[in-house]
Amino acid sequence: MSGSALVSLAGTWASTDALALAGNPADGTTAVGEELVALLEETSARLTAATQQREHTASLIDALLNTVTSLIEDGRCNRPVKLRLYALASNLSQTVAWHRFDLGLHDEASQYWIAGLHSAHGGGDRDMGAALLGDLAYQAFWRDDPRTAASILERALSGARHPAARSLLQLRLARSLAAQAERQATLRALAAAEHFLDASSGEPVPSWCSWMSTADLAVDSGQALLDLGDTRRAHQLIREGKELLPPSRDKTRGVFLAYEARSHLDLREPERAAALEALQVAQRIGAPRCVNLVRDLVPDFKAYPGAQGVGELLEKVAA
Secondary structure, eight states: OOHHHHHHHHHHHHTSOOOOSOSOTTOSSEEOOHHHHHHHHHHHHHHHHOOSSGGGTHHHHHHHHHHHHHHHHHEEOOHHHHHHHHHHHHHHHHHHHHHHHHTTOHHHHHHHHHHHHHHHHHTTOHHHHHHHHHHHHHHHHHTTOHHHHHHHHHHHHHHOOSHHHHHHHHHHHHHHHHHTTOHHHHHHHHHHHHHHHHOOOSSOOOGGGTTOOHHHHHHHHHHHHHHTTOHHHHHHHHHHHHHHSOTTOHHHHHHHHHHHHHHHHHTTOGGGGOOHHHHHHHHHHTOHHHHHHHHTTHHHHTTOTTSTTHHHHHHHHHO
16 A cells, blocks of 8 residues: 555544444354354464564464454354454454564555454454554554654554553654654654653553563664764663563564664774674574664675674675
């Protein structure tokens, strides 16, 4: 979809009430009970939790999503079960989309995020809908279209409810605004992201943003400041965020390490920016997108052929 079509989709979502189970949940030929849904939920949780060697689980997640989609279309169940199926479909669609995105399959990723958006709408989950729009915005930003990303995020924020959800969306908005050199708007979005991250809520944190932490806030704030030219402060925040990140989040660590390398290069500190660890992490978890983050730094590293660690990195990238 074009950027304007995505913005239009986001605007339609923002101005439309959640569908909350169109049709009769009792329709369908296949009886679906709570035990089956619980099994599907448990299987989904175990498969989506695996971050390393995802090439071995991706096809299983695809098949699970197909099963859930079929049950939504043909299943006969009560309203609570139907809601759980919609929630499961939206979460699985999001996971599949990120897998495709990490592989550089952007058209497929968009299709799965949009499919997830429809499932979230069908289940009446506004925060999940905002999450999927936020992912589409992240993709637009990644593909050098920060204006489209910001427009989508503004509409997603109009429907997001939980403070953690709003924090993540504001942080992504800050990145998109910084890429457009909108300094004051960026700083306002960063302040809002910090405010909402610290805000309390009587509702559980949505699973799709439960990982959001001060580490993410620090690193992405640093990246935004880097785009605005505040290199020293940006480098400090990126370093602090990397140190706060728990060991379990390997893919995010790989991205953070690449960001840190970028900030060191901007400071003309190639010895500290060899980024070999970022490359090794990305290769270990099977995330080509993260590998490409390091590859994109190669032209800058070539300006420092004699710096410690640079030769080894260039050899690894070329292998």
